[in-house]
Amino acid sequence: MGVTLDLSRATATRAPTKPNLCGLTRKGLVETLIAADVVPAPKAKMRAGQMWRWIHHYGVTDFEAMTDIAKETRAVLAEAFSLTRPEIVERQVSKDGTRKWLIRMAPGIEVETVYIPDVGRAGALCVSSQVGCTLNCTFCHTGTQALVRNLTAAEIVAQVQVARDDLEEWPSPKEDRRLSNIVFMGMGEPLYNLDNVADAIDIIADGEGIAISRRRITVSTSGVVPELEALGNRTQAMLAISLHGTNDALRDVLVPLNKKYPIAQLIEGIRAYPGLSNARRVTFEYVMLKGVNDSPAEALALVKLLKGLPAKINLIPFNPWPGTDYVCSDWGAIEKFAAILNRAGYASPIRTPRGRDILAACGQLKSESEKVRASARRKAAAEPVAEDSPAA
Numbered sequence: 001m002g003v004t005l006d007l008s009r010a011t012a013t014r015a016p017t018k019p020n021l022c023g024l025t026r027k028g029l030v031e032t033l034i035a036a037d038v039v040p041a042p043k044a045k046m047r048a049g050q051m052w053r054w055i056h057h058y059g060v061t062d063f064e065a066m067t068d069i070a071k072e073t074r075a076v077l078a079e080a081f082s083l084t085r086p087e088i089v090e091r092q093v094s095k096d097g098t099r100k101w102l103i104r105m106a107p108g109i110e111v112e113t114v115y116i117p118d119v120g121r122a123g124a125l126c127v128s129s130q131v132g133c134t135l136n137c138t139f140c141h142t143g144t145q146a147l148v149r150n151l152t153a154a155e156i157v158a159q160v161q162v163a164r165d166d167l168e169e170w171p172s173p174k175e176d177r178r179l180s181n182i183v184f185m186g187m188g189e190p191l192y193n194l195d196n197v198a199d200a201i202d203i204i205a206d207g208e209g210i211a212i213s214r215r216r217i218t219v220s221t222s223g224v225v226p227e228l229e230a231l232g233n234r235t236q237a238m239l240a241i242s243l244h245g246t247n248d249a250l251r252d253v254l255v256p257l258n259k260k261y262p263i264a265q266l267i268e269g270i271r272a273y274p275g276l277s278n279a280r281r282v283t284f285e286y287v288m289l290k291g292v293n294d295s296p297a298e299a300l301a302l303v304k305l306l307k308g309l310p311a312k313i314n315l316i317p318f319n320p321w322p323g324t325d326y327v328c329s330d331w332g333a334i335e336k337f338a339a340i341l342n343r344a345g346y347a348s349p350i351r352t353p354r355g356r357d358i359l360a361a362c363g364q365l366k367s368e369s370e371k372v373r374a375s376a377r378r379k380a381a382a383e384p385v386a387e388d389s390p391a392a
Contacts, residue, residue, distance in 0.1 A: 018082040022055055022161065023154020025199050026206070038080050039073075047073075049208075056209025059161065059170030061085060085165065086158050094357050101162055105131075105155045109148065111187055113159040115167070120181030120216060127159045129197055130188025135222050137255050139244070139287055141321035150192070153199035160204055172211050182212055184219040185240070189257075191224035191231060198234040214238075220285065225261040225269040232274030239273055240283040240314075241266070245293055246301035254293070263305070271309065281310040287318050288329035288337065295333075299340035312347040 024032060029048040033039040039047045047069070054066045063069075063078040089110065090102040099115040111128040131148035133140075160182065164170055167178050182204060184190040190197045197219065205214045219231060220240035231237065245251030251258040258266075270282055284306065288294050302313070315338055318328040329337075334350055341348035 018080060020082045020084060020154060021051065022083055022085075023152060023157045023200070023203065025153070025202055026052060028199075032081075036080050038076055051077075052206070053208055055083065056203065056206065057170075057172050057211070059164055059172075085162060086155070088162060091166070099163075099166065101159075101166070103159065103162060105151070105158070109155075111151065111155075111159070113163065113186060115163050115179065117178070121177070122180040123178050124181040124183050125160060125163050125179055126183050126186045127156060128186030128188055129156060129184055129190040129193045133188050134192070135189055135255070135257050137222065137242070137244075139254060139289060139318060139324070139326050141324070145187070147188075150196060151188070153196045153203065156196060156200035157203050157210075160210060164210070172209065174211075180212070180216060182217045183240075184217075184237075189222060189224060190219050191221045191227040194227050194230060194234070198231075201235045201237055215280070218283065220283075222255050222257045223261050223266045223269075224257070225265050228269045228273055232276075236275060238280065238283070239270070239276070240285055241270060243284045244287050244289075246298055246305050250293060254289075267305065267309075276310060278310045281312050284311055284313045285316060286313055287316045288334050289318050290327040290329045290333070292326070294329040294337055296336060296340060299337045303341060303344040303346070306346070312349075313341055315341075315348055315350045317350070 019032065019036075021029060021032065026048060029052060030044045033044045033048060034041050050069055051066065054060045058065070060066065061083045063074045063081075063083065066074055066077075069077075087104040088101055089104050092100045094100075097117045101113050102110055103113060104110045109131055111131055113128060114126040115123060116126065117123045128151065130150050132145040134147045160179075163179055164172075169178055184197065201214065201217055201219075204210045204212050205217060214236045215238060217235070218238040218240050219235065220242055221228070221231075222242045228239070232239070242255065243251075244254045245258075246263075248258060248262045251263060261269075270276070273282065276282060284302075286293070286302070306313075315334055317331075317334060318326055320326075320328065338348045338350055
């Protein structure tokens with residue numbers, strides 16, 4: 001059984017009225033200090049450097065903890081700015097150790113973030129880049145929630161800070177990390193929010209702060225081809241492609257974005273991705289759907305499609321969710337599929353489903369408030385109408 005800590009009745013943290021410094025880039029932090037007339041321009045870069053280390057290396061949420069800054073200055077900073085975290089509405093822990101947080105960034109703005117132990121070097125954090133999604137991939141629970149808005153860089157970074165708080169991993173460790181990898185595989189399409197994603201990666205990867213290497217940060221896209229080059233140039237992040245089909249007819253159904261950027265165009269864009277090499281392979285994500293895309297013929301087609309690309313292929317057993325019509329492929333079919341890819345020279349690990357019991361597995365994320373609203377709508381629709389009710 002998963003363990004759930006319901007925080008919905010806890011005293012809500014009021015949204016700060018003061019600017020929050022936690023999600024600013026180095027340049028943004030300097031400019032904000034100067035613009036607020038809190039720090040003289042000649043000292044702003046030095047002061048920002050001190051604060052940066054306290055915020056992102058030590059994870060402090062109180063200016064009083066910044067002991068190498070004069071007490072008077074700390075008081076001025078506290079008067080003008082905030083370091084508060086967003087509200088954690090719910091925290092769940094799976095029987096396999098996966099953790100999921102429902103985080104409220106602002107009224108009506110909620111995202112889910114998942115920490116998966118024993119992934120990557122030590123453990124991976126799956127972060128969201130949007131509230132909801134526009135892509136409507138038919139196998140994905142997240143895609144059934146309409147897009148609310150993009151997350152800011154601060155809101156993306158806050159997900160990492162919340163996880164670090166819960167894992168008690170401040171100051172940022174150089175060795176023996178529990179959180180070693182970041183994957184943009186949560187809610188939303190990262191390349192439809194590239195400016196904020198790029199700024200967030202700059203903050204997360206900074207060596208004097210959270211200090212997670214760009215080679216341990218992976219951005220997954222369903223194939224927004226025009227933004228691929230910019231992603232590589234601006235972030236130097238590892239690339240993952242949510243593929244799931246080897247021909248346009250099938251992928252048009254599974255990933256409707258394919259109608260705009262078909263497979264041939266997508267593969268051409270991937271081949272041009274900056275920095276792509278045998279040492280920096282692209283990861284293809286392929287969800288295994290019974291009777292849909294899991295035949296040996298599809299495996300051979302995938303080998304042909306990816307010929308010449310430095311790639312690895314993650315095979316993802318489909319994670320069921322309420323209302324889906326898809327079924328996970330039989331284990332034998334998945335193993336046969338993987339064997340064909342392996343014989344062709346591609347690493348093709350079968351991803352172990354994690355956090356299924358708390359709906360934290362791949363494709364299962366969805367804001368709890370959205371689930372509740374949908375449940376209420378279904379309940380209302382099922383209720384019989386009283387005979388003396390007025391006509392609608």
